[in-house]
Amino acid sequence: MQKVLKEFLNYLKIERKLSDNTISSYKIDLERYVKYLKDIGINSFSLITTLTIQNYLKLLSEIGLMSSSIARNISSIRTFHRFLVDEGVTDKDPSELVQSPKLPKKLPTVLTIQEIDQIFQQIDTSTHIGLRDKAIIETLYSTGIRVSELTGMRTGDIFWEENVIRIIGKGSKERFVPFGEKAKVDLHRYIETTRRFYTRKRVSKDYLFLNFRGEPLTRIGVWKLIKKYVKMAGIKKKISPHVFRHSFATHLIEGGADIRAVQEMLGHADISTTQIYTHLDRKYLMEVHKKYHPRW
Numbered sequence: 001m002q003k004v005l006k007e008f009l010n011y012l013k014i015e016r017k018l019s020d021n022t023i024s025s026y027k028i029d030l031e032r033y034v035k036y037l038k039d040i041g042i043n044s045f046s047l048i049t050t051l052t053i054q055n056y057l058k059l060l061s062e063i064g065l066m067s068s069s070i071a072r073n074i075s076s077i078r079t080f081h082r083f084l085v086d087e088g089v090t091d092k093d094p095s096e097l098v099q100s101p102k103l104p105k106k107l108p109t110v111l112t113i114q115e116i117d118q119i120f121q122q123i124d125t126s127t128h129i130g131l132r133d134k135a136i137i138e139t140l141y142s143t144g145i146r147v148s149e150l151t152g153m154r155t156g157d158i159f160w161e162e163n164v165i166r167i168i169g170k171g172s173k174e175r176f177v178p179f180g181e182k183a184k185v186d187l188h189r190y191i192e193t194t195r196r197f198y199t200r201k202r203v204s205k206d207y208l209f210l211n212f213r214g215e216p217l218t219r220i221g222v223w224k225l226i227k228k229y230v231k232m233a234g235i236k237k238k239i240s241p242h243v244f245r246h247s248f249a250t251h252l253i254e255g256g257a258d259i260r261a262v263q264e265m266l267g268h269a270d271i272s273t274t275q276i277y278t279h280l281d282r283k284y285l286m287e288v289h290k291k292y293h294p295r296w
Contacts (some may be wrong), residue, residue: 008083017172019148021219029076042127045084050094053077071100107280115235116141116247120262122232128194129212133185133225135190136209136217138239142183143295144248144266145166147219147241153208155195158187169267177185179267249277 009027012018018026036056042048061069074095076141081095113117113291119137124130140150149167157166163184164176179187191208198204200214206214239244245266252262263274 140244
């Protein structure tokens with residue numbers, strides 16, 4: 001069973017081209033699943049029934065896993081069982097009839113334009129680290145890219161004349177995202193000063209954003225610098241790098257941008273994923289109506 005699981009993880013990496021973080025999530029979910037199967041005496045995937053999976057999910061709920069985590073486990077298990085059928089390991093998929101828990105619809109955390117400005121005001125651009133950090137936050141907010149896409153950017157991904165950045169997203173899909181004049185200025189200043197100062201031939205390669213050792217900046221590194229400036233700005237919201245992506249999309253739609261254009265920029269395969277931002281837009285319209293309509 002462990003051998004088949006290893007083959008599945010290789011399939012995710014080589015054929016599906018999923019990120020290391022996504023594969024790690026599958027690995028955690030499925031190693032726990034396989035351990036449970038062994039604990040109850042199941043030593044072959046062909047012996048698993050729908051009831052087996054339902055009992056496992058009930059156990060996850062009893063040990064305190066949130067609905068969102070259980071839903072992720074179901075997704076991992078379904079993908080794994082489809083793989084088992086496709087590879088001829090089993091002839092049936094017992095996960096087909098398993099239902100996901102209903103998740104509460106939760107709007108993403110979004111920064112206001114004023115809060116974005118407050119964060120920028122905390123950055124001391126007279127220092128190398130300040131120039132780098134401003135370029136990072138400006139790029140996140142100006143393009144709406146994921147933090148993993150930001151840390152994977154190369155210097156050759158910026159097309160200065162066209163004002164676009166090439167992004168390699170999920171599943172190695174390529175897209176081109178425009179960026180504004182402020183981001184252009186900050187990126188240019190960073191590359192011409194700080195990046196040259198930080199570059200170390202053996203470790204830097206052509207990665208765009210580097211730490212003080214000249215190594216490519218990590219997701220944790222980006223999260224830490226954002227946490228620092230959010231705290232300095234006195235903002236009490238729970239902010240992660242992904243909040244800048246939510247804010248980018250929301251502010252575009254609030255400004256009247258076409259949802260399909262926003263979908264393209266975010267790299268969403270399905271328009272329904274982008275439509276969560278229209279809920280924020282309706283909330284914004286209600287606030288405007290309440291503030292300015294004489295009948296409120």
